[in-house]
Amino acid sequence: MAGSSSVLLCRHLGSDAARTSLEDDLARRLSDSGRTVLITPHLYHLPHGSDAWHEIAALPGDLAVLGWISPRAIECLLREHAGIEPAIAVDLSGPDDPFAAIEAALAPAESPGDVRELDLPVSARWYPVIDRSRCTSCRHCLQFCLFGVYEAQERRVVAVRPDSCKDGCPACARVCPHGAIIFPLSDEPAIAGMPGTVMQPDAAARRMFYVRTGRHCPLCGKVAEAGQQPAPGEAACVECGAPVERPDEAPSLVHEEIDALISELDALTPGGEGE
Numbered sequence: 001m002a003g004s005s006s007v008l009l010c011r012h013l014g015s016d017a018a019r020t021s022l023e024d025d026l027a028r029r030l031s032d033s034g035r036t037v038l039i040t041p042h043l044y045h046l047p048h049g050s051d052a053w054h055e056i057a058a059l060p061g062d063l064a065v066l067g068w069i070s071p072r073a074i075e076c077l078l079r080e081h082a083g084i085e086p087a088i089a090v091d092l093s094g095p096d097d098p099f100a101a102i103e104a105a106l107a108p109a110e111s112p113g114d115v116r117e118l119d120l121p122v123s124a125r126w127y128p129v130i131d132r133s134r135c136t137s138c139r140h141c142l143q144f145c146l147f148g149v150y151e152a153q154e155r156r157v158v159a160v161r162p163d164s165c166k167d168g169c170p171a172c173a174r175v176c177p178h179g180a181i182i183f184p185l186s187d188e189p190a191i192a193g194m195p196g197t198v199m200q201p202d203a204a205a206r207r208m209f210y211v212r213t214g215r216h217c218p219l220c221g222k223v224a225e226a227g228q229q230p231a232p233g234e235a236a237c238v239e240c241g242a243p244v245e246r247p248d249e250a251p252s253l254v255h256e257e258i259d260a261l262i263s264e265l266d267a268l269t270p271g272g273e274g275e
C-alpha cells in the first residue's frame, strides 16, 4: 500500500570524494523513486539541541535513515534527540545495498519526492550515546566519569555535557554493566554498536570503577583499594579485584547460590530426593 515516507541522509564528515558521490547518487535515486529526502551533516556531530533535530522529527511518514555509523547508534541518537523511531537505519559503510534496503523497508511512494539539504556547520565530536533499551539507570557511568559528562535527570542518566568527554576515550563503555554505552566512531565493533555485538563489561575497568568510587562490591562486600594485590594464598574478587579468601575455604555467596540451585534440581530429577 502506498504511503508517505521520508529519508534522512546524513553525510560523512570531511571531503572524501567517493563518499560524497555515493551520498549524492543516493539522494537523486531516492527522490526519483518518490521519497522526500532531507540531507544533513553527519548525525553524530549534529549539536545537541540544534534545530536540525526538530526538522528531522518533523519529517513525514515512515523514516529511513542513512549514515556512516552503526544502525544501533543511529537509532539511539534519533530516540534521544528527535524522539522518533526510524523504520530502518542503514550504515553506509556496511555491506548492504542502501537503496535496495530502503526500497524493501518503505511502502511504495505515492507522489514525487524532493531533496533538501541543511547547510549547517559542524565539527568533529566524541561523546557517549546511551542505548535506552539496555540502560538500567544504575549510575555507574555517572559515578565513574571524572569530567562531569553525565547527570541524573528524573531517574535517567543523561550525557548533559557531552563535549566534556575526553577525545578517543571510551572508558565508561567498558565500565557499564549492561553494554548500554556506544561510542559510534570507536574502532572496536562492540563499543561502536556494530550489528551482532554487545559490549561486555571489562574486568580491569570494573575494578577501576570500585577503586575510583569507593563503593562496596556487591559480590565480595569489600571496598577495593588502588594497587591492592592478593597476598599469597588469597584470590581476587572477579568483580572488584579486592583480595578474598579462596572459595574452597569460605564459599562465596555465588557458590552457595549455585549449590542451592543444584540441590533443588536434584530434588526435581527422577530418582532424586523429591521423588
Ligand code: SF4
Residues within 6 Å of the ligand: 130, 134, 135, 136, 137, 138, 139, 140, 141, 142, 157, 175, 176, 177, 178, 179, 180, 181
Ligand atoms: S552505566 Fe550503563 S546502565 Fe548504568 S546508567 Fe550508565 S549507561 Fe545506564
Ligand code: SF4
Residues within 6 Å of the ligand: 128, 144, 145, 146, 147, 148, 149, 150, 164, 165, 166, 169, 170, 171, 172, 173
Ligand atoms: S569516556 Fe571518560 S570522559 Fe568520556 S564520558 Fe566516559 S568516563 Fe567520562
